[in-house]
Amino acid sequence: MPVAEKKKLDLNRREMPKQLPEIRRHNFNEVALGYSARAAVEEASRCIQCPKPKCVSNCPVEINIPGFIKAIAENDFARGIKIIKEKNCLPAICGRVCPQEEQCEETCLLQRKGGQIAIGRLERFLADWEAQQGEVELPQMEESSGKKVAVVGGGPAGLTVAGDLIQLGHQVTVFEALHKMGGVLIYGIPEFRLPKAIVSREVNYLKKLGVDIMTDYVVGKTRTVDSLMEEYDAVFVGSGAGLPWFMDIPGENLNGVYSANEYLTRLNLMKGFLFPEYHTPVKTHKRVAVIGGGNVAMDCARSAMRLGAESRIVYRRSRSELPARLEEIENAEEEGVIFEYLTLPLQYIGDENGWVKEMVCQRMQLGDPDASGRRRPVPIEGSETVFPVDAVVCAIGNSPNPLISATTPGLEVGKKGNIVADEETGKTSRERIWAAGDVVTGAATVILAMGAGRKAARSIHEYLTS
Amino acid sequence: MALNSVNKILDFAIEQEEEAARFYTELAAQMASRQMKKVFESFAKEEGQHKAKLIAVKQGKKLLSAKEKITDLKIGDHLIPVKLQSDLTYQQALIVAMKAEKAAFKLYHDLAQSADDAGLKELFLSLAQEEARHKLRFEVEYDEQILIEN
Numbered sequence: 001m002p003v004a005e006k007k008k009l010d011l012n013r014r015e016m017p018k019q020l021p022e023i024r025r026h027n028f029n030e031v032a033l034g035y036s037a038r039a040a041v042e043e044a045s046r047c048i049q050c051p052k053p054k055c056v057s058n059c060p061v062e063i064n065i066p067g068f069i070k071a072i073a074e075n076d077f078a079r080g081i082k083i084i085k086e087k088n089c090l091p092a093i094c095g096r097v098c099p100q101e102e103q104c105e106e107t108c109l110l111q112r113k114g115g116q117i118a119i120g121r122l123e124r125f126l127a128d129w130e131a132q133q134g135e136v137e138l139p140q141m142e143e144s145s146g147k148k149v150a151v152v153g154g155g156p157a158g159l160t161v162a163g164d165l166i167q168l169g170h171q172v173t174v175f176e177a178l179h180k181m182g183g184v185l186i187y188g189i190p191e192f193r194l195p196k197a198i199v200s201r202e203v204n205y206l207k208k209l210g211v212d213i214m215t216d217y218v219v220g221k222t223r224t225v226d227s228l229m230e231e232y233d234a235v236f237v238g239s240g241a242g243l244p245w246f247m248d249i250p251g252e253n254l255n256g257v258y259s260a261n262e263y264l265t266r267l268n269l270m271k272g273f274l275f276p277e278y279h280t281p282v283k284t285h286k287r288v289a290v291i292g293g294g295n296v297a298m299d300c301a302r303s304a305m306r307l308g309a310e311s312r313i314v315y316r317r318s319r320s321e322l323p324a325r326l327e328e329i330e331n332a333e334e335e336g337v338i339f340e341y342l343t344l345p346l347q348y349i350g351d352e353n354g355w356v357k358e359m360v361c362q363r364m365q366l367g368d369p370d371a372s373g374r375r376r377p378v379p380i381e382g383s384e385t386v387f388p389v390d391a392v393v394c395a396i397g398n399s400p401n402p403l404i405s406a407t408t409p410g411l412e413v414g415k416k417g418n419i420v421a422d423e424e425t426g427k428t429s430r431e432r433i434w435a436a437g438d439v440v441t442g443a444a445t446v447i448l449a450m451g452a453g454r455k456a457a458r459s460i461h462e463y464l465t466s
Numbered sequence: 467m468a469l470n471s472v473n474k475i476l477d478f479a480i481e482q483e484e485e486a487a488r489f490y491t492e493l494a495a496q497m498a499s500r501q502m503k504k505v506f507e508s509f510a511k512e513e514g515q516h517k518a519k520l521i522a523v524k525q526g527k528k529l530l531s532a533k534e535k536i537t538d539l540k541i542g543d544h545l546i547p548v549k550l551q552s553d554l555t556y557q558q559a560l561i562v563a564m565k566a567e568k569a570a571f572k573l574y575h576d577l578a579q580s581a582d583d584a585g586l587k588e589l590f591l592s593l594a595q596e597e598a599r600h601k602l603r604f605e606v607e608y609d610e611q612i613l614i615e616n
Contacts, residue, residue: 245612248545248561294615316616323615346544367537376609379540396616399555415501415556416611 011115014043021334025305028191028273031331032096037077040125044072046110047117054107055119060451063087065104065119072122081126085139088123089163089205090156090450092131092198095124097189098447099325131198136205142169147464150175150232152219152404155183156446157238157437159202160453161460162211168461173212173232175219178269183240184438185446187269188261190299192306193328196268220403225411225433234432234460237419238453241398241438247291251348252394256285256356260296260395267303285309285391289359291345292395293322296443298329300393301337312338312387314345316364316377342366342377346384348392359387400439408433418442426456434460469577472589473524479593480520482573486566487513493562498552505559516600532591536598539605541613542568560608567601 017033018024024031035043047069055065064083071080084091100106100120108116130136147170151158154176162172180186182199207213219225219239228235244259246252266272272282288304290297293315305311313332315322318341322329333339342364349358363383366375405413412420412429419428419435426434436456437449469475487510494506523529530536542564548554550562571594578590 245557247616248548248557250544250546292615297615316613367539370537370606372606376537376539376606378537397612397614413499413501415505417501417555 009048009110009113009115010046011110011113012046013115013118014039014121016118016121018331021331021336024192025302025335028303028306030195031192034128035121035125037125037129040072040122041075043118044069044122046115047073048109050109054109055104055117058107059087059104060447061087061454063104063123068126069117069119069122072126077126077129081130084123084126087454088450089160090202090446091123092127093156093185093194093202094447094450095120095122095127096194096198097185097445099445101326103447131201138208139167141167141209144171145169145464147171147233148173148231149460149464150228150235152225152228152235152237153177153183153239153437153439154181154203154213154215155238155240155437155449156185157240157439157449157453157456158183158236159206160450161236161238161436161457163206163209164454164457165460166206166209166211168457170461170464171212172210173214174206175217175223175228176213176215177218177239179215180269181213181215183238187265188296188299190264190268190303192302193299218403220407225404225408229432233464234434236426236453236456236460237404237428237433237435237439238437238449239401239404239439241400241418241443243399243401243417244394245397245399246394247345247396249345249347251350251356254348254350254356255354256389256391257348258391258393260290260292260300260393261398263300263393264296264303273303273307282307283391287387287389288312288391288393289314289345289387289389290393290395291315292397293317293324294395294397295324295328297393297395298324298332298337300395302332302335304391304393305335305337309391310338311336312340312389314340314343314359314361316342316344318342318366340387343385344377344379345392348389349386356389356392359389359392361385361387398438398443400442404439416442421456423452424455425459426452427459432463469581470583470586472586475586475589475593476520476524479574480517480524482570483513483517483520486570487511487517489566493550493554496550496552497554502554502556502559505556509559509563512600516596519596529589529592530595530599532588532595534595536595536602538598539602539609541605541608542601557608557612560604560612563604564601564608567597567604571597571601 053066068080068083104119105116151174166172181203185199244261266282270280271278275281284307288309289312290301301311343361346360348356351357363380364377367378399417421428421435421440426436434456436452490506490510494503497503548558574590574594578587581587
């Protein structure tokens with residue numbers, strides 16, 4: 001019986017409960033609280049099960065979305081999570097941080113009527129449900145191939161490659177530069193958006209599958225890629241985009257001016273907000289300005305607010321151009337982050353001890369559309385404004401750390417330092433070296449890194465078995 | 467060389483483009499990485515195209531009108547000048563280019579201010595507009611490649 005013919009469309013997207021803004025702005029606990037089983041079933045039951053679902057083709061890893069939603073609607077959560085895990089080994093993470101509104105949910109047929117299915121929330125529900133059941137069922141493993149693969153970087157791309165190749169029977173070792181696995185999931189995304197226990201759970205799952213993990217191991221310093229190749233049959237590079245950009249304006253060398261990487265790493269990886277439970281205190285500030293308008297900027301501004309600061313986003317364009325997810329912008333607004341739109345820092349002024357004390361900004365206006373149709377910010381003469389600040393966080397973007405490209409002769413890199421790799425296979429200019437994720441694309445999303453990692457894993461497997 | 471005729475001014479402008487191409491070619495040779503060599507070589511090539519256009523103007527082709535409105539995004543104006551060394555990044559390369567084009571714009575603009583002859587003033591302003599357009603090309607690249615999240 002075709003569901004679509006019989007059922008009246010239900011456009012009432014079920015809201016997911018969240019901590020109240022006045023409470024959550026004082027803690028680092030997760031903001032969104034997840035669906036109850038009843039809400040998940042209600043939400044899943046709204047899906048009209050399109051015969052040609054566009055949500056699937058708009059998912060970078062092509063999860064059988066209608067399949068797992070149907071399973072939820074039928075109260076068969078075990079079947080639902082199994083369907084997701086056929087394509088996505090990190091559903092608890094993707095359900096939280098994927099930009100679903102630009103991917104699967106954007107092409108949901110109900111989106112046209114304003115009632116798109118909350119696919120990400122349902123994915124998260126199943127992953128959390130599975131975690132609550134205790135031991136996670138291990139998949140069937142292929143027989144050992146006798147081949148060894150080195151995975152450089154324990155972030156989303158590396159985790160995906162390791163998970164896929166170990167199941168295919170290859171011996172996998174992940175080399176992670178930091179003392180904890182997870183890459184940007186651990187050092188970048190704050191606890192209130194992605195609890196670290198979830199990342200640890202996924203890493204433990206890989207360990208149970210048999211993946212060897214070497215932390216505090218900086219490939220390019222501790223050992224080069226070429227040295228790894230003497231021992232391993234293939235090397236995958238998924239070392240991310242960890243080199244922060246600055247604006248190159250006067251005063252960026254003052255104390256109190258941070259890169260977003262440093263600021264977030266101190267909080268997320270080193271747990272600075274839990275001092276003295278953790279031994280690395282983070283300096284608290286009264287007035288923090290965060291430069292930039294992406295998800296990283298929102299994370300920094302919301303973290304600063306949780307540490308008690310007046311927190312201000314300074315962005316050169318207007319609200320409608322903010323590259324951050326709408327959900328994160330709204331969360332930041334609700335929590336009281338101040339947004340200074342069409343504002344550009346020109347320089348930072350320091351006090352007699354070399355600490356930043358003021359930020360000189362210029363107001364902008366959007367110019368006429370250019371040949372590409374974009375309206376670009378143009379300064380308004382004489383509009384200079386001074387803001388008192390005692391910390392500035394620069395969150396304007398990152399590029400890959402040059403360590404691996406500089407120590408691997410013959411590895412082709414692009415003009416922004418990204419490793420050049422085939423989009424479909426992850427193959428680089430060097431034999432037996434593959435790369436994917438942010439190290440290839442520049443800073444992008446978790447799911448794109450996973451999708452590219454999956455393609456690279458497929459290509460590595462073909463190479464190892466041919 | 468006194469810049470008191472159309473041909474002399476155009477010869478001067480052509481020399482300026484040659485000088486810019488030389489500057490980028492030398493910078494390309496100094497770069498440690500292959501991709502940054504390519505970046506500066508492409509900048510040098512663009513200067514060669516500017517020179518070719520000026521040669522065509524000498525032969526009758528029209529320059530941009532002095533009244534043409536070219537947007538000045540002023541992205542490079544407040545950035546710290548780059549210290550030239552062998553490990554420049556793409557961001558730094560674009561800053562070098564934006565500042566060089568701005569300097570060229572200012573040169574022609576100042577020459578226009580000091581010119582008495584209306585025709586020559588107009589020519590200097592046209593050359594300034596050409597440089598403003600070159601600068602805008604680098605500003606747009608910087609806006610799209612470096613200021614992605616800002």
